[in-house]
Every structure is written in C-alpha cells, then in structure tokens.
Amino acid sequence: MTSRSTQAETIGDLGEFPLISLITRNLTLPPAVSVGPGDDCAAYLINGSALTTTDMLIEGVHFRRSWSSPADIGHKSVAVNLADVEAMGGTPVAMVISLGLPADLPVTWVKEFMTGVREEAELGGVALVGGDMTGARDISISVTVIGETAGRGPILRSGARPGDIVAVCGRLGWAAAGLAALLRGFRSPRAAVDSQRAPKVPYGAGRQAADAGATAMIDVSDGLLADLGHIAEASGVAIDLDSARFTIAEPVQAVAAALNADPLGFVLGGGEDHAMAATFEPGKVPEGWDVIGQVRQINDEVGPIVLVDGQEWEGEKGWTHFHP
C-alpha cells in the first residue's frame, strides 16, 4: 500500500494541509520578515510609509488554462502587483496570495504556478509571507503586495504640471498584439504572445524615476491612453503625445501587418504590459526612459484629456470589465 500523497494527482486527492506544505516549503524569508506563513498573520518591518496594492485574476476572465502555462499565470499574478508598487516609486517587501482552486485541479498545476510565483517574486525582490486557500469552480488568484517608501513620499498620479515631459519605460503594445494573435488562433510572434501570458515589468524603473524626481507616475495596465488619462484627471492637466516619438517594437509591427491593423493602436490602447509612464520636469528624464509627449494646461471647456498629435485618438483607449 502506498501513501495517498505520493499517488495524488488532483489537489482534492492530496488535501488542503499537504497542499499548503507543498506551497510553503523551502521559502526563504529576508531579515525584515520575522513571521512567515503558518501563524494567524505574517509579521515584518516597513521602512517609511507602507504601500499596498491588490489584484485578482480569474480563470476565463484574465487567463485561460489552454493559453497560459501555470508558470506564466504565476509570473503574471505577482508582476501586476509589483508594477503597482514600482509605480509609486516604492520597494516591495511582502506578499500574500489567496487561491481558489477546483478540487480536480492537478497538483502539478499548483507546483508549476508556484514556480512562476517564486521566480517573479525573486525578480521583483518580494517575500511570500502568507496566504489562504479554498475550493472554487474557477481558479481565482488574489495577490496583495505590501511595499515601503523608504525615506521619500510616494509618487502619485496627481503631481503632473503643465510643462512637464511625459516619458515611458518598458514594453508598449506587446501584450495587446499577443492577445490579438491568440484570439485569431496564432501562437506567434512568440515574443508578443509571451508578453500576453506574462508581462515583463521594468523592475527598478519606478524607483529610478522617483530618484530622478518624477512628478507623477502610473503603470500601464489598462492601456497607455487610459492610464495617462488617470494622471490627467488626478493632476487636472492635458497630456499631448507625439506619435512620431513612439518606437514600435518589431513583434507589434508583425501582428499589425498580419491583421491589417494600425500598430499605434496596440501601443496607445493595449494594456497588460505594465510599462511605467511618468512625468518629469524638463531635463530630468532618466536614462532608459523614452520621451513621448508633454503636459499642457487644460482647456477649461474640455477639461483633463489625453491627445495624440493635438487631437483625440479615435481608436480604443483601453479595457474595462463588465462591459460587452
């Protein structure tokens, strides 16, 4: 007779506590974390203000098991949160994950998911300190990251001033191009499709921007125009982008050509790449960031707005939930 756990194929066979052990074993905790998983709460030290962000990813809404590997989904679940801490100019410290999982889910799915989680956490420098697990019909993943400001104020959306320069760091349009390819049944260009499956967050760029005196910052999750629109609203300014300034990456161009689409549409409207977009006083844009436009006074009749070459963009501006 063999033990149940060695023969387990689904998490229902394995059971809750062995599954939690599988997830939490071999965790290395940094010195700032005094209590990791296994008690009622995790405990850790914060330098400066605490920053907190949370994201929920649900099967069928944010990912499909047939499109994304478990590791990709692990990477993505962590990356989207770390990008929010970057976008405040902060440093991530601690992370908790809640998982709602169907009982017939293979244990290997959870193992590979956690490999992605750990790899991305290491890339971004955050410690997994706790979580929760429950049954569910669809895989539901909720990640919360707590960061620290370490000696300076957070970079808000509300600090952009007329005369500031708008710049970005990271990929734009890759994930949207990848999604467009996947939706038509293609699995290439690989770089775009991989970007859709798991974003490549420009870790460190947010703190670099904060060090350079960024006046406002956001990560591009919904789409560049939509997210710069949040800065325009919060700051009470107009933002004017210069389309000639955008370098459109080769995979984005390839998808646009194959689908007979405007590649700038992916760059301006596509979300999920989690590039950093920030505003700087002239002459303060840091190395590695691309200037894409300017902050202007609002027109009192129009209010806060994002323009492209002085005009409203006619295409998609981003993505919202609950609308068809």
Next chain:
Amino acid sequence: MTSRSTQAETIGDLGEFPLISLITRNLTLPPAVSVGPGDDCAAYLINGSALTTTDMLIEGVHFRRSWSSPADIGHKSVAVNLADVEAMGGTPVAMVISLGLPADLPVTWVKEFMTGVREEAELGGVALVGGDMTGARDISISVTVIGETAGRGPILRSGARPGDIVAVCGRLGWAAAGLAALLRGFRSPRAAVDSQRAPKVPYGAGRQAADAGATAMIDVSDGLLADLGHIAEASGVAIDLDSARFTIAEPVQAVAAALNADPLGFVLGGGEDHAMAATFEPGKVPEGWDVIGQVRQINDEVGPIVLVDGQEWEGEKGWTHFHP
C-alpha cells in the same frame, strides 16, 4: 431619457468605474492613511511590525446567496481577517478588498455588501484603503488586512509552555450549530443562524490577552480542537481540556437537542465563530476569558496533541477544504 446609472439594475449595466465610485465614495480615512483608493497603491503609516493576513470567500463554498444577506457576507469577509490580527495581539490599520463579481449581479447586492464591510470595519477599527474588481462566474471576495504590533512582539502559536492555562474569549459552537440548523432547512434558533452568517468577533480581546502576557494565541476558525492543535504543534506541547469547564450557550444546546446531537461536538469541533483561544501563565488569565484547560508536557510517543478530559476526542475536530 434618463441616464444609464439611475436605471441600472445589474453591475454589468452600471459598468466598472461607476461601480468603483459607488464603493469608494464617502470613505473616511484616518490620519495614518496618506493615500486611499484611486492611485496605484494605498500609503499609510505602521507603528511597530506590520502584520498581514488574507482570506478568500467564495460563493457556494463559504456562503450561499440564499442563506446570507449581502450585508452578512460583507461583515464576515472583514471579520475573519480582523480576528487574525486580534489573534496576534495586534491593531488593524488598513484593508484592501478584491471582488470577482458576475455581470448579472444586482447593484443593490454590492451596495448592501459594502454596508456590511463598512460596519464591520468600523467595529474593528480598520480603514478600507483600496481594492480590485473583476468579472467572475461566482462571487469571489478576497480581503487582506494589515495591522501593527505597536510596541510589542506579536503573540505567536509557538509560545505555549507546560503549566500554562488555556482560556477562550468569544462564542464557541454557535456558527456550527447555525450551519447544522440551516442544512436541515431551519432558520432558527436565530442567534445561532446569525452567527453562521456573520461571526461576532470579540474585538479587543486579542490585545487584552497580549497586555496580560498571553504566551500563545489563535483565533478559532476551523474548530477549537483543530486550532488548539495548531498551538500544540507549534509549541511542542499537549493541551488537556476539561469538559466540565465549558459553558454551552443556549442556542447551541437548542440545536443539539433538536438534532439529537452532542452539544459539546459543536463547541469542540465547530469553526467560524472566531473566538480567541490563548495560553497564559497561571494567575494571568484576563477578565472576561474562560479557563478551559491546561498545557502539559508532551508524551514522547504521542507528540503534540489536544485531549479532552485526558482522552482523544472521538468526534469531528474541524473542517478542511478539498476533502469530501
């Protein structure tokens, strides 16, 4: 022609951003919170070590819309997390909520849910500082609470020592009795059924125990025997409960009598009431706490264990996910 939002009945009609506005309007933030909902992260100050806990509640697993009002579910989602901060002897500071919601969910459901969330947050003294929202087939609620230790170390599960006294504060067996009643189609006794729908956490009892020098503490979420088992394991001790010490509440007795069940089974095996269970040096049990047993040396052959009147309990010890 009327505007869409005044006629909206489902959250799909209303749309994501109006729904977020509905949830975040009229939030009052305490001075420790410098950035609330609306930026990439919330920002706030922490006194001492940061404590973090998270719980996920899923429709059909943790609650049913036909059994629990939206307000009850709001209360419960917050309470289960605040209880974890209490169980470390901490003070809650900030809370984030992620919601996965079906597009056909009535807007009134979300409004009433948030009323429960706000009321419970006020009871427990925590500020809602951010969250996320997405579509989902089943209602999925993930709450993370960040607390502070404010000048002392957290009370862990691992500090119980032979000779310590075991005591509890709060309700035991009420939620389990309520669930048993509901499962048989009854809606009474009301007090027990209400406890199943939303626990009455003894707010302040955790800090009171910490002030009194509690050596170990946990909140009773899975069942008293199961949760004291976590203390026994983490502390490397045996715990012996004295069944004569338990005061069995009237609603628990009523359900047990109606179902011809042992009321002590609800008290020892029933979870979800989120009472506090702690160990103290003799003479240090604070007022309002009930002594229920003692911490003893482990028997080397048996290891950490929880006994009732010196013997193993034959009934249910608690609740795990994924097992039939």
